Amino acid sequence: MTTLTSAPEQAVPAPASASAPRRRGRRARKVTSAGPLTHVLLGLTALLSVFPLYWTAVAASKTNAELAGTPPPFLPDADLFTNIGRAMEEAPIGLAIVNSVIVAGCITVGTVLCSTLAGFAFAKLRFRGNKALLGLVVGTMMVPTQLAIIPLFILIAQLQWVDHLQAVVLPTLVSAFGVFFMRQFLSQALPDELLEAARMDGASTLRTFWSVVVPVARPAMAVLAMLTFLTAWNDFFWPIIALTTENPTVQVALAGLGGGYVPDTAVIMAGTLVGTLPVLVVFVVLGKQIVGGIMQGAVKG
Amino acid sequence: MTIASDDPRVAAAAAPPPSAPPAPATAARRRRSRLTRNRWGYAYVAPFFVLFAAFSLYPFLYTAYISLHEVRLSDIDGAVFVGFGNYTELLQNEFFWNAARNTLTIGILSTVPQLAIALGLAHLLNYRLRGRTFFRVAMLMPYATSIAAATLVFAQLFGHDYGLINTLLEAVGFDRIDWESGTWTSQIAISVIVTWRWTGYNALIYLAAMQAIPNDLYEAATLDGASRWQQFLHVTVPALKPTILFTIVVSTIGAVQLFGEPLLFSGNGMTSGGVSNQYQTLGLLMYDQGWTNFRLGQAAATAWTMFLIILVVVGIAGLIARRRARAER
Amino acid sequence: MATVTFDAATRIYPKSDRPAVDTLDLEIGDGEFLVLVGPSGCGKSTSLRMLAGLEEIDAGSIRIGDRDVTEAPPKDRDIAMVFQNYALYPHMTVEQNMGFALKIAGVAKDEIGRRVAEAAKILDLEDYLGRRPKALSGGQRQRVAMGRAIVRNPQVFLMDEPLSNLDAKLRVQTRTQIAALQRRLAVTTVYVTHDQVEAMTMGDRVAVLKDGVLQQCDTPGALYDRPANTFVAGFIGSPAMNVVTGPAVDGGIRLAGAVLPVPREKLARAAAGTGKVTVGFRPESLEVAPAGEGVPVVVNVVEQLGSDAFLYATLGADDDGDVLHTADVVVRTEPRTAAAVGQTVHLRVREECLHVFDPVTQLRVD
Incomplete structure (x- = not known):
């Protein structure tokens, strides 16, 4: 958990169970097939989940009057592109997307690296005070974002970092969740014997980390990277304090668009669509992995 | 080793x-x-x-320090020590109690349905399904949507004159509702946004926990003559209790910090949370104090109060978990 | 090649008051195959890991050849280890797994290739060099783990229950392969197992441990024929030796109302002090005696193995109500003439096969 993102976005729950019964349970449970009602209910939920996103595209191409018509419109039309163009003029969404890619990319790389290093140490190395430090990490997950922002704001104001991307990147690198996630994964996935084998083979501690730990940790690192990127892309609270619409991330630009004096809902919706689409495309492509990662994290936690 | x-x-x-x-x-x-x-x-x-020391620990402590001072955003160095003045002022401030009440009601309105629906969904997803991955990914789409985007879309959907929801209500014979201006209606609308974003995620968490339940238990329950519904009540839910407790804690921590949705729901970026503060949450109030009224000491006190509320919630959950663990021993 | 010496080596785990390995003294000869055996928790793995450098040595020392390695890190000990779960690097091919240590040691590439190929040939792994561990069977993984040790050409091989993850049939097969390989390479080997059959069939010598203390270290034959105490007597051999305690009487030990003869001198020494004596006799050293002679037992279960039959029987309580030595006894008999369940059988022990122990110290009396 970064200090600057809300807690529920990443935390993993506590139930744990060995992987063997889990696999067995999964296979066996499948025997009970879903009836038509189940499919209908799930279909409805899926529709409700996706509809607001689709509606963004519809609303982005209609005037208010058209939207209020009976029956309401359910297909976007060509005005969509006109409105996207207008949104891009009203708010620097292109710049925002570039900024968000940079910010979320840096945060992801840094977080995964720090988390893997620390998670490995907490999972497999014994050093004085390790339990207390891990407790500190876990405790951090409960701390609300609000608790850090005033001093951080003062800090970046003094460093004259307001409106600079590093003001968003650096504080968000601290991910207690990432450390905890990697620790949970490595405690299970990395047998002590493997580390001992590396020691017997004469590998130094650093060599062991790069040649043995990182390859084993790679699947969890990928999951953590996806979740971190998503969270960083969607992060809202700290960016709207640290940045202005002069040099925004996507969320800051959207907040500006929504909170500004743009009279036309369609333009706001068009901006929302453009700002959301990149991450949604990534999500659809990697959806299966992200789902797997969240569920894996749930059981591991 | x-x-x-x-x-x-x-x-x-x-x-x-x-x-x-x-x-x-x-x-x-x-x-x-x-x-x-x-x-x-x-x-x-x-x-x-x-990084933790620089960007977490130091700010936490510094916030505590600020909360004991009268500090203005315009004159950070001119801090005046006021002891617990900010806190006592806060406790006498009707805006604080209003925000606390709103945070609580929105928290309940969003957390309870969210987790209940998630549990049901997880149960459905646990059946053998065609298009399993499709359903799971679709349900997680809201999670991938940012607070800002989700709130802007829902603000449109809940709009008085042009919103789809009112259009539909009117079509079936109801009056249009002014969602934003009413206390309950605005809080329900905001809760809907939160529920929409988090239900699928929690459903996946529950699903993962359900799949960890050994199938022997279900087989034994079947042999004991338990119906599917009874199995859900007497096998699934008890096994999920730690997970449910956990999600309650996590959702509560999130609810206490609720900020983006009420900020953007008004459509004008006001930190007041509606003209009569009808949906101003603690998170919003804190932002209002610090960045609209420039009273950092007050804002810091609010932030620490929020943290204390979270500590109490986590403490209660910890006690429940420990009592359960002891009962099971 | 080298000898290995444990010199009063001791390991005490933090937060534990009892040593996991207690002043272990052990001398392993050059090229010898020594097996450490004992029940779980006896300290056998800890001893091996102390030699490997994976456990601290809290007192005493360990030498490889003439060199004191007590303080040396694992990589400077010139040893190689085969782990119980093989500990193959999952992301490396068989070839990379086997060559990893050499690569770290900075050995030239073609030299690594040559040595890996050589080991692969010995272990019949040539067709699998490009595979990842995941794509190998259990037996193949085990051989890769062996190969990784062989490639390094170390002074000592350490093996920690390397067969415990194989199925029964493969285990027997691999057992002989490892033993043969060790003889061929003539590298000093320390091998840990909890399986006494493995210990007896593989080791030049077998060291039996219990609760961190070395009980006896000898050749398999000597362990079997002359166990140093009742623990070794009961641990080595399958089914286990029958060990019973009873009152010493003139000429022997009284069991179930009868007297089992014990040599006079041994009897006197064992019974001094307590008036009791502990005797041990193996299932195969029992003979069925005509009624009126020998010790009566009641047969509970008959196990027909085809080549043999085992009777699981109970020694009856003593006539005078002294039930102290009511005990289960296992008897090997001819399969065709085995007694029936419920029947009372009279048993006799061939005298040269009777082991006598002090009931207090549990030590062998000769």
């Missing part, structure tokens, strides 16, 4: 058998080599903790 050696204090304290006392020099040398190896642990956690 670990690749680093064990705690040197304990090993050194352990009495060597009388038959073979190690030479003092040997012992000293050994202790040193152990320490060297142990230090690697610190090296690995160092990057994290350096």
